[in-house]
Amino acid sequence: MGLSGCTTPTTATASATIEPKSPPRKPLGPPSDSEMAIRYAPLTDDGHRLPAIPYKEIDPIFYRQRVENTTGQSAGVVVVDVPKRFLYVTEPGGTAMRYGVGIGRAGFSWEGEGIIQWRQKWPRWKPPAEMIARQPELAKYSVENGGQEPGPDNALGARALYIFQNGQDTLYRLHGSKDWRSIGKAASSGCIRLINQDVIDLYSRVPGKARIVVQQG
Numbered sequence: 001m002g003l004s005g006c007t008t009p010t011t012a013t014a015s016a017t018i019e020p021k022s023p024p025r026k027p028l029g030p031p032s033d034s035e036m037a038i039r040y041a042p043l044t045d046d047g048h049r050l051p052a053i054p055y056k057e058i059d060p061i062f063y064r065q066r067v068e069n070t071t072g073q074s075a076g077v078v079v080v081d082v083p084k085r086f087l088y089v090t091e092p093g094g095t096a097m098r099y100g101v102g103i104g105r106a107g108f109s110w111e112g113e114g115i116i117q118w119r120q121k122w123p124r125w126k127p128p129a130e131m132i133a134r135q136p137e138l139a140k141y142s143v144e145n146g147g148q149e150p151g152p153d154n155a156l157g158a159r160a161l162y163i164f165q166n167g168q169d170t171l172y173r174l175h176g177s178k179d180w181r182s183i184g185k186a187a188s189s190g191c192i193r194l195i196n197q198d199v200i201d202l203y204s205r206v207p208g209k210a211r212i213v214v215q216q217g
Contacts, residue, residue: 006125006127006128006131006155006156006171006172006173006175006188006191027066028065028066028067028068028095029065029066029067030060030063030065031063031064031065036055036063039055039063039064039197039201040052040053040055040195040197043196043197043200045122045158045200046121046122048122048150048151048152048158049152050152050158050178050196050197051152051178053180053195053197054180057180057181058100058180058183058184059100059184061100061184062085062086062099062100062101062183062184063100064097064098064099064100064198064201065097065098066091066095066096066097066098067088067095067096067097067098068094068095068096069088069090069091069094069095069096070096071088071090071096071213073088073090073211073213074090075090075091075092075093076089076090076207076210076211077089077090077210077211077212077213078090078116078174078206078210078211078212078213079096079212079213079214079215080101080103080192080212080213080214080215081215082103082109082111082214082215082216082217083216083217085100085101085102085103085183085184085185086098086099086100086101087099087100087101087174087192087194087202089202089205089206097201097202097205099194099195099198099201099202100183100184100194100195100198101183101184101192101193101194102177102179102182102183102184102185102186102187102188102192102193102194103185103186103187103188103192104186104188104191104192105186105187105188109186109216110163110170110172110214111214111215111216112165112213112214113165113211113212113213113214114163114164114165114170114211114212114214115163115164115165115209115210115211115212116161116162116163116164116174116206116209116210116211116212117162117163117164117169117209118161118162118164119159119160119161119162119203119206119208120159120160120162121158121159121203122150122151122154122158122159123150123154123156123159123160123175124146124147124148124149124150124154124156125141125147125148125154125155125156126141126142126143126147126148127141127142127155128171129142141155152178152196153178155175155177156173156175156176157175157176157177157178157193157194157196157199158176158196158199158200159175159176159196159199159200159202159203160173160174160175160176161173161174161175161202161203161206163212172191172192173191173192174191174192174193174194174199174202174212175191175192175193175194175199176193176194176195176196176198176199176200177193177194177195177196178196179193180195183195192214
């Protein structure tokens with residue numbers, strides 16, 4: 001497993017446990033157009049203004065939607081299907097909430113099992129030294145410079161969920177992004193990105209210390 005993730009190592013404290021939400025779990029399948037307009041409407045969150053997402057320009061397969069749980073995992077597990085560009089949060093009753101995601105480019109992707117050890121609203125982004133070496137223009141966001149201010153333009157977006165393995169920070173994150181065009185594509189440097197409106201929803205559903213399984217095939 002490589003460690004070329006999208007931020008610096010984090011010393012995490014345990015988040016309060018959040019139990020998976022209970023049924024009802026219907027309907028399954030894509031939401032209606034009116035529901036989509038609400039889901040991806042402009043949003044003000046903790047004083048930060050997020051623009052509407054032009055969801056009609058995104059392949060409908062990547063819309064947030066409830067589906068049958070075909071992951072083979074029990075309720076309360078996060079599953080990332082890298083080839084299909086899907087992220088699932090499994091639910092009681094045989095269903096899962098599914099999101100479209102953007103995945104790290106070849107050579108920067110992560111796979112395996114871990115724990116979502118830590119979660120943060122409107123995080124600061126502090127790119128690791130190896131990323132700054134590849135992209136010197138990011139030096140202004142280094143640890144020494146305090147990182148990138150939270151906000152809609154921040155590389156981690158509205159939420160970040162931090163993946164640990166064997167008690168160690170993998171440097172990989174589930175996080176928001178303003179770049180809705182990256183959903184369904186391999187475009188990021190190692191992390192799993194979601195539309196900001198989706199990562200806010202994801203954050204509300206993921207149990208504390210949830211298992212995460214990232215599958216490359």
